[in-house]
Amino acid sequence: MGDLSHLQGQLVVGAILFALGAIGFLTRRNLILIMLSAELMLHGVSLNLTAFGQYHGTAAGQAFTVMVLTVSACEAGLALALILTLYRRRRSLDVNLWSNLGEPDLPKLAQDILEVSPAPREQPLPKLTPAGPLPRYPKSAPPAAKP
Amino acid sequence: MTLNDWIILLLAMAIPMHVILGACAYLILLERKLSAWMQDRVGPNRAGPMGLLQPLADGIKFILKEEMMPGHINKFLYVLAPGITCFTALFAFAVVPYGPTSSEPGVFPFIIAPNVDLGLLFLFAVGSLNVYGIILGGWASNNKYSALGALRASAQVVSYEIPLGMSVLGVILLAGSMNIETIMNQQIEHGFMGWNIWYQPLAALLFFTAAMAESNRLPFDLAECEQELVGGFHTEYSSMKFAMFALGEYVHITTLGFVLSCLYFGGWHFPWIATAESAYPGAWAVKVLVLLTKVFAVLVLIQLLRWTIPRFRFDQLMGLAWKVMIPLATVNVLMVMCFKQFGWDPMWMLPGSLAIFICAGVVGVQSARSGRSLAAAA
Amino acid sequence: MTTWITEHWRLLLPLALGWVCVWLLMPRGPHRSRALAGIFGLAGLLAVKFYWLPPSGPLLQDIFFLTFAAMAIIGGVLMITDHNPVYAALWFAIVTLAVCGLFLLNSAPFLSAATVIVYAGAIIVTFLFVIALAQQSGSAMYDRRASHPTLATLSGFLLLGCLMFTLQEWGGQAAAEGGNAFLKVPAGTTANLGSVATEDLGSLRSVGRSLFTDYVYAVEIAGTVLLIATIGAICMAPRRSQGNL
Amino acid sequence: MFDWLTKESVLWIVPAAPLVACLWIVVVNQFVGRQRAHRPLVVAMFISWLAAICLATTIVPEKFAKGDHGHGEESHGAADHDHAAGHEHADHEHADHEHAAPAEEKTPADETTPEETTDEDEEESGAENAAVADSAPPPMAAGAAGDAVPVHEESSYGGELPRGVTYPVGNHAVVKFVYQWMKVGKVDVAVTLRADAMSALMLVMVTSVSLLVAIFAGGYMHGDPGYPRFFAAMALFVFSMCMLVLAGNFLLMFVFWEAVGLCSYLLIGYWYKKPSAAAAAKKAFVVNRIGDFGFILGVFMVWVTFGTLDFETLFGNPAFIPQVLNGIDPAIITTICILLFIGAIGKSAQFPLHVWLPDAMEGPTPVSALIHAATMVTAGVYLVARCAPLFVLSQTALGFVAIIGAITALLAAFTALTQYDLKRVLAYSTVSQLGFMFMSLGAAAADPVHLMQPAVTFAMFHMFTHAFFKAVLFLSAGSVMHSMGDVIDMRRFSGLKKVMPVTHWTFLAGAAALAGLPLLSGFWSKDEILAVIWDADRVPGYGLFFGAILAVALLASLMTAFYTFRAYFLTFHGPERFPEEAGHHPHEAPPAMAWPLRILGVAALLVGAIAGPTHLYAHYLHHTPGLPVSEPHGLNYVMMAVSSIIAIAGVGFAWMVYGKADRKAYNVQERYSPAYELSLQGLHLDAVYQALVVRPMQALSELSETLDRLFVDKLVDAVGYLPGIFGSLVRPIQNGFLQSYALVMLLGLVIFVFGVLRAIAGM
Secondary structure, eight states: OOOHHHHHHHHHHHHHHHHHHHHHHHHOOBHHHHHHHHHHHHHHHHHHHHHHHHHHTBSHHHHHHHHHHHHHHHHHHHHHHHHHHHHHHHSOOBGGGOOTTSOTTSOOSOGGGGGOOOOOSOOSSOOOOOOSSOOOOOSSOOOOOOO | OOHHHHHHHHHHHHHHHHHHHHHHHHHHHHHHHHHHHHTTOOOOOSSSGGGTTHHHHHHHHHHHSOOOOOTTSOHHHHHHHHHHHHHHHHHGGGGOOOSOOOOSTTSOOSSSSTTOTTHHHHHHHHHHHHHHHHHHHHHHTTOHHHHHHHHHHHHHHHHHHHHHHHHTHHHHHHHTOOOHHHHHHHHHHTOGGGOGGGTOHHHHHHHHHHHHHHTTOTTSOGGGOHHHHTTGGGTTOOHHHHHHHHHHHHHHHHHHHHHHHHHHSOTTOBTTTBOSSOOSTTHHHHHHHHHHHHHHHHHHHHHHHHTTSOOOOHHHHHHIIIIIIHHHHHHHHHHHHHHHHHTOOGGGHHHHHHHHHHHHHHHHHHHHHTTOOHHHHO | OHHHHHHTHHHHHHHHHHHHHHHHHSOBSSOOOHHHHHHHHHHHHHHHHHHHOOOOSOHHHHHHHHHHHHHHHHHHHHHHHOSOHHHHHHHHHHHHHHHHHHHHHTTOHHHHHHHHHHHHHHHHHHHHHHHHHSOSSSOOHHHHBOSSHHHHHHHHHHHHHHHHHHHHHHHHHHHHTTSOSSSOOOTTTGGGTTBOOGGGTTSHHHHHHHHHHTTHHHHHHHHHHHHHHHHHHHHHSOOOOTTOO | OOTTOOHHHHHHHHHHHHHHHHHHIIIIITTSOGGGTHHHHHHHHHHHHHHHHHHHHHSSOHHHHTTOOOOSTTTSSOOOSOOTTHHHHHHHHHHHHHTHHHHHTOOHHHHHSOOOOOHHHHHHHHHHHHHHHHHSOSSOOGGGGTOOSOOOSSOOBSSOOOTTOBOOOSOOOEEEEEEEEEEETTEEEEEEEEEOHHHHHHHHHHHHHHHHHHHHHHHHTTTOTTHHHHHHHHHHHHHHHHHHHHBSBHHHHHHHHHHHHHHHHHHHTSSTTSHHHHHHHHHHHHHHHHHHHHHHHHHHHHHHHHSOOBHHHHHSSTTHHHHHTBTOOHHHHHHHHHHHHHHHHHHTTOGGGTTHHHHGGGSOHHHHHIIIIISGGGHHHHHHHHTHHHHTTOHHHHHHHHHHHHHHHHHHHHHHTSOOBHHHHHHHHHHHHHHHHHHHHHGGGSOHHHHHHHHHHHHHHHHHHHHHHHHHHHHHHHHHHHHTTSOOBTTSOBOTTTTOHHHHHHHHHHHHHHHTOTTSHHHHHHHHHHHHHHHHHHSTTOHHHHHHHHHHHHHHHHHHHHHHHHHHHHHHSSSOBOOGGGOSOOOOOOHHHHHHHHHHHHHHHHHHHHHTTTTHHHHHHTTSTTOOBOOOOOOOHHHHHHHHHHHHHHHHHHIIIIISTTOGGGGGGGSOOHHHHHHHTGGGHHHHHIIIIIHHHHHHHHHHHHHIIIIIHHHHHHHHHHHHHHHHHHGGGOOOOHHHHHHHHHHHHHHHHHHHHHHHHOO
């Protein structure tokens, strides 16, 4: 039998990770980050499993964590393939764009959904995410393009 | 722990760190000399006799050069990236023995972290973190060439981790352990013919190839090939940060040399000179020298290869990993499993490996002839 | 109600602090006060530390545990709140490393290494996606605005509260009963479930034995799942003609 | 070699052959050999005809086939009649007494089993039954049929149970179980083929006329684009008609009752591109539905009253019906009979519903000959005759039948006087003759006990003879039509005697038979009908009623002779005139059409003479189980004389008006007298229907349509809006956003966990 307070600490951390993952799953609108949030929840679960396994002195917890690892690897592969497919359709990672199954004439949740205009079908070269200091958010509407 | 133990521990950590860092500088000199020799040039010859002080000069120059920090970069990650590379390369050395290991108290252990059961796994885990340095450096530079180099490097590393791990599975199965010391000692007990190279020649070849790809050495340096990407992920780096990338690479191949020697070439064992029974005074030094010689040989081989084999194209690179090395490694593991399961004589592993290799070659040539070559398929 | 709150302030205080911190950090446009959120978050972490994580063993182990736990929690909070998906992925890598450290403390070195290897690959690929697919200039609108920030954080922390309340009630009970009642396992079952000597718990051998004796079906199923997932990913991934990167 | 040729096997061959032909034509001839589509039908009809003949010769007890004309009176108690075979039964008598009980166990179900019916067996069983019946006390000879239900001699039937009704026993039907259709609770409906003497005669009539018409149609329809369709429908019709005749229960009969209606519809509308044909088909269909509605209601009432629809149960045991009717209001049986008769009115084109039959002449002429003269329209007569055991219990219903028949006969004959369309003349004539048959059936109202058997017998006999001479008349008209280029208006041609000698002679034979010239078919059968009415007239208390009926019948006979020969003289006498559609060479019918005409002509002349005065037909028919028996009637020489005079008078009058060479009276239609106009327009019945039925129905339908739109639809809409209203309350949840769903799930989880914790920990 293991140490109870150690176990409790591990469980607390696992619970916090799980809750954070759930919150992230609910709030992030980026498809990739939604997937990462799910992985975060899995981390919390794995932590619980190993902690209990150590507390009870069995390898069962670790065995199940191996399962969790497998499933999360599968999930990552499938989810990324899905995300890639979705991205090719809309040229955006916004999950709220995929609300076709909803009732048609309801008011949209977020006003900025319509701001994402569909990108051209094929891009000759990927435009990569810039790494430098972020540009300031425009306080007002951007100036009209010069003729 | 007594003071003596502390001193021994500190020494065991300090010696390899510093020796390797220093050796890396001279490895660069060696590489330059070798390339000069292969290209019929003289090479560096100004600093010191025969250019032996050249590494010193290089180091001073690196340190003293101006720190270029481009304005459009992500500064934190930009600085962090070479650190990660260097750190992971050196961190991997924690479980690699560099001499006759011993866990007796008061005896010099010749390994920083003795008795790590998961030594090989740890090695792979830390080695896989290496790619973070490259990809963060490439992305933080905010430069298309750097980013493309980073993309390539990440794809390459993720792909080659699989044959790397699978190629050592055979050795792990034979030894029944992931501890590098155990694997080495198990070979040494059986003498010269106990070296794993006699049982796992194919796995050794695969491991060598995959590890070279992991460390981004030629002919696998797609991440930094000058003709296409200027400098790849380190285009924007200069002075000491660039040197740290280079250092990380050399530490990486040094680690490769040690691991290859320990896993497949019997570690410090050499017949008649350094065996398990040899107890003459200074035997430990001979053993260390034997191991270092083996590592040196591997390093020289790698440097010779750099000027022997041209760089792969990117699709060829991926094809090699996914369509050649992974299947071969799988077949090799299957073979070892059969030998273990059915208790066959291990001496037949050598012809078995050769047969697998030849069969693969025949199949490859036939499919190439019939127009379904790997390149065409890719 | 008031008495309940005063009785359980140990539980409620860190939750409230944490909720304020996460709620403040939620992406909702340009206006958010990171400093305030940081103060609340640190206060919440300290509250958790003092009320929930008492020193439990050797000093070194405690230090490691606290370090890794803090890394994991802070990394998690920042991962789910950062505007930049690249940073979010990086924070997730930090969380993964911290969790691997916690695995080490749970005598699971094999899992630690395996998680690093697996997640290194997975996260690197995620990185590639984030970098190549995400926004072209600056952070996108959908990364700067969360959906249901208040409701989601509230329900998440309610869930956390429920979990921690459980821990508090049963953990205290278990401590009172000498640590045997935490998870009541019927007698005779524990011994069969891959029970190993404590000193042998962390070794790869015991994990392997457990995996390939008691849980061999689980392993087979996991292998099948992997195979199917591979096929599925290959089928789903859109094909493009060569040279059109 | 012919062991398989038992009664059961020929029973199913009769309908199966045309069904196979129908499928063959549909599957094969639709694609291969479209212009040879008549061959399968002809072959099938030949097989079917042979089978029907076999059936007819084996269905009755053996002694009849041996030439003994005993009509079953040896079966009932009064054994004072001649029966040449009586000694046979005497031989069996003692033995049968000894094992009478086992013989009584013989239930109708046993007869459905395919017994190896060799001749000896058949004779044996027939003799057994007869012998057992001999020993049973009259009049309730129920035990013979083996019904386990005890029979009360003193029946407490509420009405006037016809005392003294005697039923023949020893005449059993052949029943073949084919398929269990449905079995729901007490409703046990099986597809059962059942043949007795009446069915066998009907089958012989149907198949022989069908065979000849099929041969005729092969020539008549030559070159028509829908050739296979025509013969497929014909085959389907023959199959349905045979099944209608052979149906073992009311429901099956109703099914094929509808099926023949469907075939009639298909064949009337055969040239569906012609608007008048399409309209006629629709009219026939709709008008028939009215009658069918009455029929199905009658079937329901039979089911409710008797608890069974099976003919064998209902009619096979003479005691069954009186026993069931114990203590039941006699109005019920009257209602049943009238409802069934309404079905007959629709199908047999009686007075209120007869309007469809003249319009049905839009179909091809072979169809008119087969369906609308010989077979289908007589199904109503067959129905009433089949249900004679029911009708015998209700004088009211029989009186109703008689009135309807009389009205129809007179009305149709009057209408036929002035028609110019040759086929319409014949159609009205058909209606009129069917009226005669119903008059005959209704004549039993005066004294059901004694008159039912002759009434049924002579109605069926008239139907039999009528089938032949009406078929030959129609086919001759078809031949004329064929020759004249599809012109049938008698004002446009005349004097075809020389051009079409075969047609002329056959038409003349048919016309003479129809007119009832002495010693021809129509004479014998019509005379019997008049004799039955005469007998009814002599029953005390019914003199006035049946006197009027008799007068109507005589008047209708006179008119029949007149209009028949009017058509004959207009067509075949006078100057030779052809319409331009006929081309230059109006020609005699080809052999495929001429030979059926010849055969039918001879049959029309002789059938009555062979079967009538010899009582062959009557004796045969008396073997029908369930048919009440009574004393045989001799020939009524007074009526014969009267009807001969009437027929000759009618013919002579027609010759005076239309037959003279100068044709003065030819343009009689130009002298528009009101009576003439009335006759020509068929008493304006169509206009009356239009005003009385169609317009009110239209108004009613418009009214109900408006009501439906304004109230019912709105009500349904209101009900439909309710889910919409409820749905709109919860619709915002279904916004399609993944994270909203997940949030709701998490909230639910939290609430659940919270509740569990609260319950456990007392939070």
